[in-house]
Amino acid sequence: MPAKLSEATEFGTLEVLIPSWERSLRASNRSPKTIRSYGDSARLLESFVKDAFGITSVAAINRDHLETFIEDQLARWKPATAAVRYRSIQQFFKWALDEGELTANPMARMKSPSVPEVPVPVVADYELKKLLKACDGKEFEQRRDTAVLRVFIDTGVRLAEAAGMKVTDIDTDSEVIIVTGKGRKPRAAPYGAKTGQAIDRYLRVRARHSQASSTALWLGPKGGMTDSGLAQMLERRCAEAGIPKIHPHQLRHTAAHVWMDAGGNETDAMRIFGWKSRTMLNRYGASAADERARKAHHRLALGDRL
Numbered sequence: 001m002p003a004k005l006s007e008a009t010e011f012g013t014l015e016v017l018i019p020s021w022e023r024s025l026r027a028s029n030r031s032p033k034t035i036r037s038y039g040d041s042a043r044l045l046e047s048f049v050k051d052a053f054g055i056t057s058v059a060a061i062n063r064d065h066l067e068t069f070i071e072d073q074l075a076r077w078k079p080a081t082a083a084v085r086y087r088s089i090q091q092f093f094k095w096a097l098d099e100g101e102l103t104a105n106p107m108a109r110m111k112s113p114s115v116p117e118v119p120v121p122v123v124a125d126y127e128l129k130k131l132l133k134a135c136d137g138k139e140f141e142q143r144r145d146t147a148v149l150r151v152f153i154d155t156g157v158r159l160a161e162a163a164g165m166k167v168t169d170i171d172t173d174s175e176v177i178i179v180t181g182k183g184r185k186p187r188a189a190p191y192g193a194k195t196g197q198a199i200d201r202y203l204r205v206r207a208r209h210s211q212a213s214s215t216a217l218w219l220g221p222k223g224g225m226t227d228s229g230l231a232q233m234l235e236r237r238c239a240e241a242g243i244p245k246i247h248p249h250q251l252r253h254t255a256a257h258v259w260m261d262a263g264g265n266e267t268d269a270m271r272i273f274g275w276k277s278r279t280m281l282n283r284y285g286a287s288a289a290d291e292r293a294r295k296a297h298h299r300l301a302l303g304d305r306l
Helices: 014-027 032-053 063-076 079-098 125-133 140-155 159-163 193-206 227-241 248-261 266-273 278-286 289-300
Strands: 176-180 186-190
Touching: 014 032, 014 079, 032 063, 032 079, 063 079, 125 140, 125 227, 140 159, 140 176, 140 193, 140 227, 140 248, 159 176, 159 227, 159 248, 186 266, 227 248, 248 266
Parallel strands: none
Antiparallel strands: 176 186
């Protein structure tokens, strides 16, 4: 049910414009996750400028107010989080300007907070083997978790992409899964024989599940698993395997590292992992570049020539 405006509500306030912006984002077919992230950031700004400056009108917000807000975010959160807030409200003010709610964009000459490069550690093969070993068995959860983990390890899909998988997205003949990536763009994620076997075993036990009629690929007791449910499963299996906690994104970094370490083509990597630019390719490659450089040095044996 859409929210109703009270007689006391003033137009041109953040309270009114943020929901309008969210409706515009839905009309543009932006993903629910993006809309939620944008909306959360805008409402943090709304609360901040109201409490700190007594401002509710969008037109009253200036660069000083916004820089103070970002400074506050940097004091509370990691730079990467503050940068997300910055990009989100940047989109809001661009929209407000396009809609005629502003005559000038207060963020026009602002710069996003710099985010230090923090290499994401790749997961060693022996840890991955322990993780898969923790899922050994023929029961439903064991077959499901093995299949989920092998899909992560083999394809490097994002957490949200894995959670959004449907049964109909799997092509067992071609050994690919059609995943919906950022910007709702589909791509084919190929997988190998062991992952195919794990998926086949899971689908057979899935057919006997009480929620088997669900379109969602990965099932929990009450239906399709969410991204948080998949992340919790991974954390639980890490504990059972006796290895440090692994975030799903580490498995994506690891897949990219293994691909490039094996000499995989960079253009193919961009298509397989769903990257729009080489910037992301370089970022993921940097997480294990030192390890690859050390291997190259040992292989070339530079000092042994003397």
